[in-house]
Every structure is written in structure tokens, then in C-alpha cells.
Amino acid sequence: MELIETKTNNKVLASKQIVSEASSILRVKDLNVFAGHHHILKNVELEIPRNKITVLIGPSGCGKTTLLKCINKLTDLYKELKVSGSIFIDKDDILNTDTNIPALRQKMGLLSQRPYPLPVSIYKNVAYGLKLKGVRDKKLIDFSVEKHLREVGLWEEVKNRLNSPATRLSIGQQQRLCLARGLAVKPSIILADEPTSSLDPISSKIIENLFKDLTKHYTIILVTHVLRQAIRLADHVIFMNDGEIIEQGSPEILFKSPKTEQLRAYLVDGN
Amino acid sequence: MQIRRIFLDKVNGFWMVFSMITILIIPFIIGVGLYLKAAPLFENQSLLKLIFSSSWAPSTGEFGFWPFITGSLYVTLLSFLFTAPVCLFAAIYLTQFSSPGLIRVMHPVIDVLAGLPSVIYGVWGILVIVPFVSDYAAPFFGTSSSGYSVLSGGIVLAVMCIPYTLNMLIEVFNTVPNGLKEASLSLGATMWESVKHVVIRGNYPGIISAYGLGIAKAFGETIAVMMVVGNMVNTSGNPFEAAYPLPALIANNYGEMLSIPMYNAALMFAAFLLFIIILMINLFFRYLIHKTKRQ
Numbered sequence: 001m002e003l004i005e006t007k008t009n010n011k012v013l014a015s016k017q018i019v020s021e022a023s024s025i026l027r028v029k030d031l032n033v034f035a036g037h038h039h040i041l042k043n044v045e046l047e048i049p050r051n052k053i054t055v056l057i058g059p060s061g062c063g064k065t066t067l068l069k070c071i072n073k074l075t076d077l078y079k080e081l082k083v084s085g086s087i088f089i090d091k092d093d094i095l096n097t098d099t100n101i102p103a104l105r106q107k108m109g110l111l112s113q114r115p116y117p118l119p120v121s122i123y124k125n126v127a128y129g130l131k132l133k134g135v136r137d138k139k140l141i142d143f144s145v146e147k148h149l150r151e152v153g154l155w156e157e158v159k160n161r162l163n164s165p166a167t168r169l170s171i172g173q174q175q176r177l178c179l180a181r182g183l184a185v186k187p188s189i190i191l192a193d194e195p196t197s198s199l200d201p202i203s204s205k206i207i208e209n210l211f212k213d214l215t216k217h218y219t220i221i222l223v224t225h226v227l228r229q230a231i232r233l234a235d236h237v238i239f240m241n242d243g244e245i246i247e248q249g250s251p252e253i254l255f256k257s258p259k260t261e262q263l264r265a266y267l268v269d270g271n
Numbered sequence: 272m273q274i275r276r277i278f279l280d281k282v283n284g285f286w287m288v289f290s291m292i293t294i295l296i297i298p299f300i301i302g303v304g305l306y307l308k309a310a311p312l313f314e315n316q317s318l319l320k321l322i323f324s325s326s327w328a329p330s331t332g333e334f335g336f337w338p339f340i341t342g343s344l345y346v347t348l349l350s351f352l353f354t355a356p357v358c359l360f361a362a363i364y365l366t367q368f369s370s371p372g373l374i375r376v377m378h379p380v381i382d383v384l385a386g387l388p389s390v391i392y393g394v395w396g397i398l399v400i401v402p403f404v405s406d407y408a409a410p411f412f413g414t415s416s417s418g419y420s421v422l423s424g425g426i427v428l429a430v431m432c433i434p435y436t437l438n439m440l441i442e443v444f445n446t447v448p449n450g451l452k453e454a455s456l457s458l459g460a461t462m463w464e465s466v467k468h469v470v471i472r473g474n475y476p477g478i479i480s481a482y483g484l485g486i487a488k489a490f491g492e493t494i495a496v497m498m499v500v501g502n503m504v505n506t507s508g509n510p511f512e513a514a515y516p517l518p519a520l521i522a523n524n525y526g527e528m529l530s531i532p533m534y535n536a537a538l539m540f541a542a543f544l545l546f547i548i549i550l551m552i553n554l555f556f557r558y559l560i561h562k563t564k565r566q
Binding site for chain 2: 069072074077079080102103105106108109110112113114116118119120128129132133178181182185191
């Protein structure tokens, strides 16, 4: 009985707090992901507001990373995963149409838990996506590399060693390089999966400040386990548990007066 | 109790150092031993003449090793040309594209190939590859061949080396983190572009190392090659003609023809040459690995 009540409450909350369709850049409908018999994502329905930071929170293993991987179709890499439902980016359902997958992924920059610089120089890391897009003009590439390294505050630190291997940078610098690399392909959405979890507090703060600035031009979906970070950054919050969306809405409402016991318990433990 | 622990600590430390030193000095002992046994040969002929002369007439005291050196290099090069692309693409497919189930099926197959005695490869070469070369490959290129040839040796050697190189390449490619591939894909790369730029480029040292191991193994392989390569002194460079690699020379003749003066020393010199060439191959690949790592 209690479970039915909770689920009904969830649906009501979701319908009340959902972002208006016009302002949303991404809509997920009835998304289900199975790994064998394991139901990882269960009937996920959500909308992501444009040019805002949407923060996904929830306990480890609740499906946040899987949700991000569904959004840029990296689930295709894992043959054991079965994905069904719809993900609309603007009006295109990327799960159900013959989408140009590489072009689709370029719309969504990915920032992982730990930085993964490509095994080439700093310059080539940023130029990589541009070259994949077919840009061959050296001056344009040079301009873009400088612009995006400046955008993430890395230019002054690396301008004299652009041809050094990217792996020689510190972890914090590598993460900013990965962000610059992603921005260079002009994505609409940035998918950030706990991007500060392996960084020191100073580097984390730099990334957080960058995210705040980037919302002028980009939509950010951020997965984090750090509640204070979620409070600092979120314009919209989605709480997941056990593969389901439990609550979503503005941070003021969700963090101050959670409607479900699950979120209340998560916030209490998290703090 | 405390004294016993310290004693065990020191004993184990000693054994570790002892084991390491033993492994280090074994190649040195082998090299010096072979050199000393071959030394009488240097009294009559210069080292350069021994290496670069093509005249092989033991009964008149002429020992030119050039045909044997080139025979070994030629067979090894051919086997490398067959092995390198096959192993590279198979390892990429198995680690990057196939389902985990296929790798589980392939591993025992690769292990069986690696575990087969080389004489079985030799017999297979005589039954399948030699007739194939004489009946199909040679006529296809407008020539004739008995089938006992450099090409047969190269093919048999390639098949023998595949499991070693493939196993190592699979291990190398499995070390690529999924996050790196995901990063490349999310920048708009196709799967093949990601493989090219991330999996291959990021693993040059590992790939070179796998190939180096395969070449060193191929160069020293004896029985299977000896059974199909024809064992005739020849420097023509024609892949459809026979050759005589260094290991086959030693295996065919050691312990025989002791009545010929210096023959034993000549065979020891062949073994010493083999030892030096394999050492040089390994050092060359070490250098390549070091260079690519720095880059």
C-alpha cells in the first residue's frame, strides 16, 4: 500500500514539476534498459531544460551513468545492454531513427569521472573533434584550439607546450583539456559524469565555475554524489533510485522539502 | 619469534636476488660458451669473410654463412608479413568488436595452436603447404617449384607464430580503458576511427613488443621450418626456391661429419650467430619501444 502511494506521489510530483516542453532540449520517454535479466532503468521519463544545469543525484548503481550513456548512445558499445523507449533531442528520436550516430554524439560533449586525454599532444586533443568534423583549415583549427583552451582557463598554462603529450598534464588540467576538447566540436549538451570526483578542491572549483559560465551557451547534465555541489550548481534536480526517477524539480523545493522518504533519507545520509 | 621473522626476511631476500642474477647470467654463459667453441674457426678465416662469404664447402674448409643468414632472415620476414596484419586485425576484432562470448571461444583455440609441437606444424606443412606451393602458388606466378621453399617455410612459420603474437596483442588491446574509447566516440569518431586513433596509436609500444616477440620466436624456430624449406644453400632470393636457415643447419648437422676439420666449430659459430642476431632483434625492438614511449 505504502509502495503504491509512493509511486503515485512520484507521478504527481513528476507531472507538476516537469519542465515545460517548449524550454526543454531533451525529452526521455519510457526508457528501459536491461542487462540480461537485470532491469537497470525502469520507465524513465524526464525533460532537460535548455541552457540550465540539470543535476542527477542518487545512490551508486541507481542508473545515472547508464542514463547518460543512453543519451549519447554509448550503450551501443555494450552488447549486453538492451535499450527501449524514446529519447528526443529537439524533435529527433535518437533511439528509433536512422540517426547519424557520430554526428549525434558531437552534439553531446562527454566529461567522465576521470579525464581520458587521447594519446596525442595537447593541441591534437583539442583539434581531434574538429578534424573528425572535416575541418582542414590550419588557421581555423589553431584559432579554435586557442579559443577553447582559453574558455576553460588552460591556455596560459599550456600555450608554450601545445605539442607535449596531454598525459603529462596534471589531473585537473587533463579534465579541463577534456572539456575544451568537447567544447571544440560545438555540442548543445554537456554530459558530465562526476567530473570532479578525482580532482582536488581547487580544480573542482575551477570546473564548477566553468559550468556556471557555460550555461550561457550550453545545456549541462551533471551527475554528482556531492550534495553541496548539487546545491551550488543545480537549476533543475533529478533524484534517481534503483533505476527509477523518484523526484525531479527545482533545487529549492527538492532539497528543502523532499516529498518522498527515499530522497529524504538520501539527503540526510548525504549530509 | 622476532629473530625467525627477520631470518626468513633475509633468506627470501637472498633467494630473490639469487634468482634474478641467475636469469641475468644465463644468456651471458651461453654466449661466451658458444664463442669459445667457435673460436678455432677464427684462426683461419676473418669474421667478415665468415659472415659475408657465400661459399659453403666444408670439405675444403670454406665456411661462408651468408646464405644461411639470408635464408633465416628471408623466411622470418615472409612469416612476419603474413602474421602481422592477420594478428593485428584479429586482435582488434576480438577485443573491440566481437561479443565477450567469442573471446571465450577463441582463447582455447589460440592456446591449442600455441601448444602444438612444432613437428606437427612441419607435417602439416609437408601435407598441405608444400603441395599448395608446387601445384598452385608457383604456377600462378608462372614458375615451377618443388614446394620445398622459402614460401612454404614462411607460411608454416607464420601459422606457428600467430598464437604468440595474437595472444600478446589481445592482452595489449584489453588494457585500453573503455573511457578512452568513449571519449573518442563522443567527439564524433566512428568505431574504426576510435580504434585507429586510440587503440592502435595508444599502444604502439605494446604492438611493437608483440611483433618483436613473434619475430624472435620465428627466427629461432627449427623443426617445422627445416621440414618444408628445402635445406639447400641458395642466395637467389626467389621465394619458390629452397633455402637453408641457420637453425636448420645446426639441427641437421650437429653430431655428424666430425671427421671434417673445423665443422664442429663452424656449427658452433652458426649457433653463436643465431644468438647474436636474436639479441640484436630484441635490442632493436627495445629501442623502438623506448622511442615510441618517449614520443
